[in-house]
Amino acid sequence: MAAWGERLAGVRGVLLDISGVLYDGGEDGGSPIPGSVEAVARLKRSRLKVRFCTNESQKSRGNLVGLLRHLGFDISEGEVTAPAPAASLILKERGLRPHLLVHDGVRSEFDQNDTSNPNCVVIADAGEAFSYQNMNKAFQVLMELENPVLISLGKGRYYKETSGLMLDVGAYTKALEYACGVEAEVVGKPSPEYFRSALKEMAVEAHEAVMIGDDIVGDVGGAQRCGMRALQVRTGKFRPSDERHPEVKADGYVDNLAQAVDLLLQHADK
């Protein structure tokens, strides 16, 4: 372990994924991953800059932060990069009026967007709202557009809740892409623009930053393609086969966030 820990030299900023790294979600609100509350606190007491970079798109940023604070985490809305507020801004800049295929919990993030006479579809992790009726409505909106625009908040395959693995937005985005013959624009990890916006808000260059996540493709691969280093935690949706992934190799694998923070405090910013 110590051998690759040296790869963390020169790190000044840390991007933390939330689900599967800080906590596992669930119907009861979820539970913190052991050691993560303290690990975040230790990081924030250090000289390292910290930002949370999530693909959570089922809850508003406010509700997510409220839940995490309730679980004991030291976190505020201003420290979180989340796809729904980012998408809302992009829609306004481009004059897009979204049909929203989203969970009710995140709908408030689009209060400032005109949703009349839609000229695009925004798909998020809608959970139970991924009914056939709702999917079909989004499909029909796209098929009626001359130039169909589909914006997907992330492209995750699945995530882990306390009750087990759950299908994520990426799977449903693939369904609409195939049915309509379009390619979605991704707002969220692993989009390079998204990682860069999080780095900019932390005021750290890519080569000075490390991403810590449980998703070998979305977190680790995406961050590395932006010039960052990246660690995978063996919590959340991690599966042992991730360490033999044919295309992505993390700079290091750690048992959990607590171990990642141990290594960072030992090797980073030296």
Added chain:
Amino acid sequence: MAAWGERLAGVRGVLLDISGVLYDGGEDGGSPIPGSVEAVARLKRSRLKVRFCTNESQKSRGNLVGLLRHLGFDISEGEVTAPAPAASLILKERGLRPHLLVHDGVRSEFDQNDTSNPNCVVIADAGEAFSYQNMNKAFQVLMELENPVLISLGKGRYYKETSGLMLDVGAYTKALEYACGVEAEVVGKPSPEYFRSALKEMAVEAHEAVMIGDDIVGDVGGAQRCGMRALQVRTGKFRPSDERHPEVKADGYVDNLAQAVDLLLQHADK
């Protein structure tokens, strides 16, 4: 029109798609496409062999034929190649125990299959049964298998009902393929094995047969790859852009089945 009609010379057998060619489905049972009832009757009175080759996987073959007979079509179960009975046979041959992500209307086709302790997933056009809960259950079954097997009854993108375009099984299959990192085995059009089984049941060689369908990829492209000729009807899910499809060009385009039969009776088997 007459120019390409000569391409039908030597045709001895006709494969007919059902949905979008004979009738448009709908909540009320659907309605025949004008002229199709008579067109089927004329074909069956001719010297041409006729077989129905459908990807319908929401209804059992018996229920489908019952509905079509009620709409006035001369059709019997023995004349229909349908994916659910074909899949049921394949499952038995390979010792596969399916978890069924299907509509209740087709479940009876799998009465002879052992569904305990599943070692594969069969996905069909489940319609309203494509709930998040049902999709997630199928996903979890696949993720727990060491060698996940996903069998998809067709790979259609969408079909047309009287109320509009509806997402078909192919879209949901793509979702599971992406989430699980697997590739589905297709039982149905455009699988070459499926077309060949229909030709065999009709006792006609591919070069002597023509497929008539509303799906430029699944019907026309699939049949042509098997060495058959293929016509696209401008009914059902047909869209004008199909005639400029980048990869598939039908041997001819006709307004409806009635026009196709006019041409066949004029040019085929000469």
